Amino acid sequence: RKAVADRLYLSPHTVRTHMQNVLGKLGVHSTLAAVALARRAGVGPVDQRVG
Known part of the structure; x- marks a missing residue:
């Protein structure tokens, strides 16, 4: 979070x-759970490159 x-x-x-x-608001308790929720909702892979 410090980097952000x-x-x-x-x-x-x-x-x-x-x-x-x-x-x-997402009804989850961790960023991992938020990512899992997004993946189940069909959100594609996140681009890991920082530009």
């Missing part, structure tokens, strides 16, 4: 808060 915060010029706490809100 650094890249977006946000504090790690802000990223954590937003992530918790997103996970809550």
Whole structure:
């Protein structure tokens, strides 16, 4: 999360808060569960390259 915060010029706490809100809206408790939910919904593979 620190890498995300650094890249977006946000504090790690802000990223954590937003992530918790997103996970809550999805009804899951972890990013792994969110990825599994997305895959079951037919979302394609995520491009791992950072540009």
